[in-house]
Amino acid sequence: MTVFPSKLRQSPLKTTLLYSALIGVLATQVVGCNRGIKPEAKEPVKLVKLAQPLAVLQPVLSVDVGSKGASSKDPLDLQVGYGEGRLIASSRGGVLSAHDTAGKRLWSVDLKEPVTGGVAYDVASQTAIVSTRSGRIIAVDAQSGAQRWVQQLSGSVLTPALIHNNRVIVSANDGFLHGLSLQTGQSIWQFATQVPAVSIRGSAKPTLLDNDTALLATADGRVHAIGIESGIPLWSRRIGLGMGSSEVERMSDLDAMPIVDQGQLYAISYSGQMIGVDLAAGQVMFVNEAASTRALAVAKGMVFATTLDGAVQAYNRTTGEPVWESKDLTYRQLTNPVAIGNYLAVGDLEGIVHIFDATTGDIVSRVQTKGALRSLQVQGNLLMAQSSSGQVAVWQVAR
Template identity: 30%
Template sequence: MPNRTTRLSSAPWRRALATAGLVLAAGLLAACSSSAKKPQPTPLSPVAALMGTQLAWSAQVGESRASLVPVVAAGKAFVAGNAGTVAAIDVATGKDVWRLNLGTQIAAGVGSDGQTASVITGNNQLVAMADGKEIWRVRLLARSFTAPLVAGGRVFVLSADRTVTAFDGSNGARLWSQTRPAEPLVLSQTGALLALGDTLVAGLSGRVIGLNPLNGAVRWEAAIATSRGTNEVERLVDIVGPVSRIGNSICARAYSAAVGCVDGSRGGTVWTRAAQGVTGVHGDDGLVFGSESDGRFQAWQRATGEPAWSIDRLKYRGLSAPLALGRVVAVGDSAGLVHLISREDGSEMTRLTTDGSPILAAPVLAGDALLVQTRNGGVYAWRPQ
C-alpha cells in the first residue's frame, strides 16, 4: 500500500514566513441547543500581514458541504460539489484536467490516488472515475460521511455504522468488510481513514484501528476515548477527521471527548487528554493543533500531550480543522476567512479572504499552494510571496 504521508514543511512557505443509522452529530446537538442564544464571534483586530501571500487561482464546483473534502494527488486537486460535479484541477495552473457531472447529489468525497477518483452519492452509491469518465458504481449498505480512500488498487469506505469495506479499484467488486460493535448513534461527520505503509488505519468509535488491507483482519487497536456517559449522546466518542500522521505517530480527536496520539507501528496509545472539540486535528513532528468547541485554538506537544499554547481571539468563529504548514498553521472560519497563525505561539501572521461563505473542511497543501474550499463551492489557492 503506498505511503501517503503529506510533507508539511513546505520550503516556499518557510521563506514567506521569513519575509512575513440513527444519525446524530451536528444536527441533533445543534437542535438541542437551539433555544440558547449563540455567543457572538470574537471581533477581529486589523490584519497583521506579517507574511506575503498571493492568490494563485480560483475555481468553482458548486455548493458544498463539510464531507466534501479536497484531496491532492499526482499534481491534481480533486474537488466536488453537492449537486454532482467532480473536478480534477491542475494545482500549478488552476485549470481543469477534467470535470464530470454525475447527475446525482454527492454526500462524501473525494478520494483519489491521482488516477482513480471516488465519491459517495446521496443515495449510498460508491462511484469511481478515471480520466473524467465514470468507470463503475456500486450500492453501499449504509450511509457514509467520509471520503473514500483510494490506495493500492483498492477503494476503501468507512460507513457511518462503523464498518470498513474494501472494493476492487478496477471493477468495484466487494472484497471484504470489517464491522466493530458500538453505540447505536452514529456521527454525520467526516471520520478517519488513511494508509500507514501496508496498514489501513480507521477510526472506529473512540479507537484508532490498524487493518490488513488485503483481508480486513485487525492488526492492532488503540483507544483515544471510551464511552462513559449516562445516555446515548454522551457515549458518542467517534474519531473525527482529519488526523495528523507523522511517520508512525497518528494523532486524532474523539468527538467532544479527547485528543490523543497512538503508535501506528504497534498500536499502543502514547497519550490522551480530555478535549471538547468536534473537528479534527493536524500537526507536525513537534506539535498537534486543534480547536475546542468554543473556538479556543490549542497546541499540544506531540510527544507528551502537554499543552504548548492556546489563543482565544478566534472564539465562536466556527473554525474548520487546521492544516500545519511549515512554520504556520492555517484554519478557516464561518465567515470564509483563512487565518494563518504562527506555530510557535499562535500569533497572527496574516488573514486571507474568500467568497464570505463558511470554510467547512480543513485547508490542504497543493504543491506549494494553500488550498481551501468554501460552502458556496469556491476553490481558492494561495502561494507565498
C-alpha cells in the first residue's frame, strides 16, 4: 500500500497528488480503533517503594529560575536550551538566564513579559530564541544576553522554535506557521492551517523530516511537511480522527511532536491513533489505538508512549505489536518518555523521574526535582527538565 513517496524532493504538485490517495486509505484503517482515552479527574496511583533501586542517573546541576509573574493559564512545560557547556533557561515570568555546568549564572535579562514557548538554542550562531504571551519572538546573544531582534506575531507560541538552515520556524496558536530569518527576524514565509472550534491548549514543536523539510503537527489532527527555506507545503496528512456528536468528542489534536528515526515516521493523537510509517518503502507499518499529547520515543527496536491515563507502553517499531505495558504510574500526569542509555525515563506531577528498564518495562530507579514536570529532554548522556516551580535539573548517566 503506497502512502508516502520514496523520493521526498519531488515537485509540490506531484507530491500533493501522490499524497491525496492516502487520506481515504488511512481513514479506513483508523476509524475502527477510534475510542481514544479522555482524561478524567482521578487520583494518582501511589508509588511502590523500589526494593533495590539502581544508581542510573547522577545530578549535574540544579538551578532555580523562578516562576513569579506567570499566569496559571500559561503552559507549564517550558524547555531549556543546552550546548557547549552552557544552559539557557527562562522563568515563566520572563527572566532569561544562562548558566555554566556548575550552575553559576553567566547573565540574566528580564524580558518584561511571561514566556510561553521555552528556549531554542542554536550553538552555531550563538542565538537563543524565546516567545512571549503576546506573540513576540525574541532573539538574544547566547554569550551576553544582548537582544538581537524582536518579531511580533499574530498569535502566541506555546512551544520552542525549530532553528535550522538560517530559519527560525515557530507554530503560533492562531494556526499560522512562520519562517523567520535567523539573522534579522524578518518574516520570510507563513503557512496557514485549519484551527478547530475546540482544541487542547497546546501545540507540537516543529521538527525536521530531512535537511530541507520541517514537519508540523496541528490541532486539526494533521501533519504537514513544509520546505524550510521557502515555506512551500509539500504534503499534508491526517493522523488524528475524532468521532462523536459534540465538538469536544471530535477533538483530534496532534500536540505531540512527530518523531522521524531511520527513515520512519511516528505520530500519536489525542483522539487515539498512533501511526508508524516507513517513508522509504512508502507504506503504513501499523496504526494502533493509543491516545496522548506527549511525544513518542524510539529506541532499542521499540517505540514508547505515555498515554492520557498514565500507562507507559512499548511497541515493536516496525510491526506495532505490544512488547510491554506498565500501569504503575496511572493518572500521575506523565511527561513524554525519553530514551537515555539503556533506559527509558518518564517524569510526573510530583517532579519524580522514573527510570524503566527499556527491555522489560520494570521501574529500576528514580530521581526527583521540585515541582510538576511536563516534558523531559535528552542530549547525549544528559537528561534535562524544567519544573512548574522553575527548578531546572540536569542529570547524567552514571558510569
